[in-house]
Amino acid sequence: MNLKQLQKLMERKKGSRKGENGHALVIGGSEEFVGAVTLAGLGALRAGCDLVTVAAPEKVAWAVNAYSPDLITHKVKGAFTVKLAKDIVKFAEKFEAVLIGNGITQKADKFCQYFIKKSPRLKVVDADALKGMSFKDFQNCIITPNANELEMLLINSNKEFILDKLRTANAKEKADLLQGNLRYFLQNNNVLIAKGPTDIILSRNRIAFNRTGNQGMTKGGTGDVLAGLAVGFLAKTGDLFKSAVAASYVNGLIGDALLKKTKGYSFIASDILNDLNSFQDIEKRLKKK
Numbered sequence: 001m002n003l004k005q006l007q008k009l010m011e012r013k014k015g016s017r018k019g020e021n022g023h024a025l026v027i028g029g030s031e032e033f034v035g036a037v038t039l040a041g042l043g044a045l046r047a048g049c050d051l052v053t054v055a056a057p058e059k060v061a062w063a064v065n066a067y068s069p070d071l072i073t074h075k076v077k078g079a080f081t082v083k084l085a086k087d088i089v090k091f092a093e094k095f096e097a098v099l100i101g102n103g104i105t106q107k108a109d110k111f112c113q114y115f116i117k118k119s120p121r122l123k124v125v126d127a128d129a130l131k132g133m134s135f136k137d138f139q140n141c142i143i144t145p146n147a148n149e150l151e152m153l154l155i156n157s158n159k160e161f162i163l164d165k166l167r168t169a170n171a172k173e174k175a176d177l178l179q180g181n182l183r184y185f186l187q188n189n190n191v192l193i194a195k196g197p198t199d200i201i202l203s204r205n206r207i208a209f210n211r212t213g214n215q216g217m218t219k220g221g222t223g224d225v226l227a228g229l230a231v232g233f234l235a236k237t238g239d240l241f242k243s244a245v246a247a248s249y250v251n252g253l254i255g256d257a258l259l260k261k262t263k264g265y266s267f268i269a270s271d272i273l274n275d276l277n278s279f280q281d282i283e284k285r286l287k288k289k
Contacts, residue, residue, distance in 0.1 A: 001210075001249040009237060009246055010048040022049035022235030025074075025095040026102065026228070027088065027115070028127075029056035033103030034063045036127070036224045039269055040102040041071045043228020046276040047247070049235040053095070055088060060103075080108035085115045096238065097122040099231035101129025102224045113137070122234055126227035135159070135185040142191045142230050142244045146223065150194055157185075171198040175207045191240045193230070195223070199248040203241045210245065212252025214259050221269025226251040250276070 012021050024044045029037035037056055041064065044052045053072040054064050057080075061073035074091070076084065088111075092098050098121045100112060105128055112129040116137060123141045125133070130149045135157040145153055154160055162181055166174055178194065179186065179202050186192070186204040194200040199210040226247055233243035254275045258267035 001208075001245050006246055006250065009233065009242060012048070019050050022096045022232070022237075023051040023053070023094070024049050024231045024235035025053050025055060025092055025098045026231065027055045027092075027098065027100040028102040028104040028129075029054070029060035029064070030103055030105045030107075031057070031059060032105065034060050034067075035221060036103030038064050038067050038071070039221050039224040039273065040099055040126075040228035040231075042068060042273050043225040043276075044099065044232030044235070045070055046273055047229045047232025047236070047250075049096075049232045052232070055091070080104060080111035082110045082114050085111045085118070089115055089119045092119050092121050095121060095235070097124065097231050097235040099124040099126065099227055101125055101127040102227060104128050106131055116141070122238065122240065124227055124231040124234060126223065132156075135182055138185060138190045139188045140190070140240070142193060142234065142240055144193045144195060144223065144227050144230065146195045171196075171200060171209055175200045175202060175209070178202055179207065189240070191244045193226075193244050193248055195226075199252070201241070201244045201248060206241055208241075208245045208248075210248040210252060212249055213255050214252075214265075216259055216265035216267055217252065217255045219265075219268055222251065222255070222272065225269050225272050 026037060026041045037054055041052045041054045053074055055074040055076055058075045061075040064071055064073050100115060109132040113132055116125060125141050126144045130145055131152055135153060151163060159181055162177055166177055169177060192202045201208040229250055230243050230247035233246045237243055254272045258271055258275060
């Protein structure tokens with residue numbers, strides 16, 4: 001992907017009205033992790049969809065409201081339980097795409113498992129929502145595991161026999177190994193973003209490698225921005241693979257621009273959001289010697 005392709009992905013009709021470019025739902029947050037769901041929601045808006053609603057526990061949702069007037073909130077009473085998951089599956093029907101997992105904690109395992117298995121919406125699944133899952137549990141999803149989460153998913157899916165090879169493989173070898181061993185997952189209309197120094201993006205019949213990004217991207221919150229970008233692109237386009245590739249590329253591209261701008265690793269996740277408003281400026285900045 002390049003900037004021209006990205007801008008084309010974000011184009012909108014001159015006569016479009018509010019909501020026609022996508023409404024994303026972001027489910028997550030906890031009293032410990034208010035920032036994660038906020039970063040994800042704002043990332044989705046920066047990707048170009050029209051509206052983002054954050055479904056979070058009441059206290060978290062009020063904190064999100066106080067931080068940003070751009071995000072709508074759906075205030076959840078009580079904990080994320082299986083009983084609540086049934087209601088949220090129905091609530092999610094009016095959205096083009098859903099992100100689940102950011103800041104939700106593993107206390108919500110049963111909630112996440114029920115929602116992911118039962119909701120037919122296009123979904124992005126990240127962070128703690130991945131940890132109790134197997135690859136057979138996903139349909140219509142982009143999943144965004146880091147190296148540890150990927151290993152956990154492989155173990156949960158009885159695919160631990162490829163772990164030793166995976167740990168020593170280069171990016172191309174990893175892609176071939178994963179695509180060959182995750183056929184059921186990929187054929188079920190899913191896309192994998194295996195995050196790392198080189199992000200590997202896999203669908204049933206396509207492979208992409210993203211090499212934007214740098215060591216500063218290990219900061220807390222950068223993964224939440226990535227997931228938010230993915231659901232924002234997905235709500236607007238409905239294309240799982242293109243949305244995954246665009247999110248990976250943009251997140252790393254801005255990280256590289258910030259590294260040049262600050263001349264070090266002092267940038268933080270919210271800086272990525274702030275820099276997302278000017279792709280042309282980013283292109284010029286990266287070209288400077």
